Amino acid sequence: MKKLTDFLNMLAESELRAGDNSDSADFDIPIKDITYNSLEAGEGTLFICKGAGFKEEYLKDALAKGAAAFVCEMGSKVHEACKADAELAAVPYIVVNNMRRAISKISAFFFDRSWDKMKLIGVTGTKGKSTTTSMIKAILDIHCGREIGFSSGIYTYDGCHKEKAYKLTTPETIELHRILDNCVKNGCEYLAMEVSSQALKYDRTLDLNYEACAFTNISRDHISDAEHKDMEDYFTSKLKIFTQSRIGCVNLDMDPVYMERTLAFAEQNCEKTVTFGMEKVGDRKPDVYGISVDEKQGWLLLKAELFGKTEEFTVNIGGAYNAYNALAAIAVTASLGVPTEIIREGLETVKVMGRMETYRLKDSVDVIVDYAHNKMSYQVLFDYVKKQYPDRKVGFVFGCVGGKAFNRRKEAGEIAEKYADFVVITELDPGMEDINKICGEILSYIDHKEKAEIITDRDTAVYTALKKAEGMENCVLVLAGGSDAYMKRGNKVYPSDTDGERVQKFLKKIGK
Structure with a gap:
């Protein structure tokens, strides 16, 4: 089993070590595991203090659970705290000059590549x-x-x-x-x-x-x-x-x-x-x-x-x-x-979950689940539907992520306006952003507002679109979620059904 001094030497050889307290703390201790999640820390763990949102309380929680030592980045809040907190400074620690590279080196070393x-x-x-x-x-x-x-x-x-x-x-x-x-x-x-x-x-x-x-x-x-x-x-x-x-x-x-x-x-x-x-x-x-x-x-x-x-x-x-x-x-x-x-x-x-998954509601209604989530992938998918289902109306269920890739909202709205006969705009990992704001921005790029509606709950959105499709010859595209089995709301990730599972539940409900 590797000891903390082995990790110290490896980081020094990788030119990543920026400091340590090996002159006053015991580095001749075995390292049984590595983690940056305080919930996973235990006896003999080398705890890594990473992330812009890292809080000193996470380190203290890990130490309370038995973590043997920790790694922090030069200039970080934890590094500064080591200078002022005698109790924290007594714990064996290593300071690195590049945390991302250090994590990779520490992990590769722990697992012996x-x-x-x-x-x-x-x-x-x-x-x-x-x-x-x-x-x-x-x-x-x-x-x-x-x-x-x-x-x-x-x-x-x-x-x-x-x-x-x-x-x-x-x-x-x-x-x-x-x-x-x-x-x-x-x-x-x-x-x-x-x-x-x-x-x-x-x-x-x-x-x-x-x-x-x-x-x-x-x-x-x-x-x-x-x-x-x-x-x-x-x-x-x-x-x-x-x-x-x-x-x-x-x-x-x-x-x-x-x-x-x-x-x-x-x-x-x-x-x-x-x-x-x-x-x-x-x-x-x-x-x-x-x-x-x-x-x-x-x-x-x-x-x-x-x-x-x-x-x-x-x-x-x-x-x-x-x-x-x-x-x-x-x-x-x-x-x-x-x-x-x-x-x-x-x-x-080959079968690919969440990619071109096709379901049949009835002879004249098909549902396609796909991960398409940007202009390029939307375009090729609508081209496919136009070619393979030339006489069908097209339903479009989708959403755009929060906090990033803002250009997709305009692109998706314009695609919906150009190709879809009815549209349901819903959630897709809104994160810290207001889901109604995201959906409203998408809707602003759809000129024919009467063909679009916002249903923020994705389960309900898929169900509504499929129910609507039952009464016409239709191809419904449920896009952007694919095989994702989670939803990011706020700063938490919640388990959820995949879009394929949502469609399957609808089919089961109507006896298909």
Whole structure:
């Protein structure tokens, strides 16, 4: 078992140590666990004081529960308190100069970087992360003859336990490292994970190395004071994944403004670069080249050329745009040496919760649940509905998050005005912002107010829209929530049904 002095030396070697009280406190103590949650602290815990909202009472609570030592950041309130509080100053502590990097190093050290024994697959991009990662998992499950590890905004799986994701696309550092460590202990050979721009920017994935990664696409999103200050910050944060990957897979069809830089950065940093897409770029054809897509209700027939050989794939998810996600999954798994037959079988059977989930109320009423939550994803979904359900009225149930991504409110309202026949605006993680204010802003961008209503309770909103749809030929889109099984209200996260579960409850109620 590692001792506190081992952590001190490791942080010094990483040039993160900014101070400590090892001259007066006992550092020859075993560290049994690490946490930044005072509720999880216990005997022998190394407690990490992190976050802008951290309060000194959290540290005192952790110490009362048996925490052996703590880590704080230089200049923080806790650091200043150590100078004035003799009782606190008597507890062994380490001061660091960069808390985010220190957390990653401390956690990696505690878990002995056990995940280096496993092959990690990372997927980043503005949209398509969950679907692409799920496709990769479906293929590798068959290839390995068992479920691989998985971490996404839908759920996590550590080789033994599966849990719905309740907060982040990419878990916080210690939680993520614990999942990876459990995967190794449970015999997983691979883990496929979504890698968000925030995780890359704030070093939650700093100590991970990916066998392969995919960069699906990029468009304007997540730009706010709470996320990325501008598009350049967002883009360069995502590029960091290539510095940690052996194989980099790049979509040649992404926005040309960013494609050349993405490809050049991947080629500069990765041992091998694989391209995918549906279009040639000048004389360059993608290594995994989508020749054609035959779009059906609920599935796709994709013809693609893999490194010069033409193959056909049935993809068990609707929406022509999902052909790009399939090409990304093919590029990743083919580059890992997975046989084409196994790739084909994985795509034929893949299911993605909260992504293009389709339910039938009756012959003339279909409901589609999807995570689409920005202009790009709304547009492609409405295009899909227009093509597959040309004579149907379209209902639209959605909301926009509070405190960030404010541009989505205008975009969603304008999409609703242009394409939807009836609209129900509802909650979606309002957080500290007034839900009625958010919904009112969205409504202000809908000119035909008579076709829209605000129902802030999401359960009631979905039920109302489905009840209304029963009386007409209709396709109802329940969007933006997807597989989310929680709602952020105020500063708390509350468990909730997923949108799919809401629809299923309605079907059960009407005897379907």
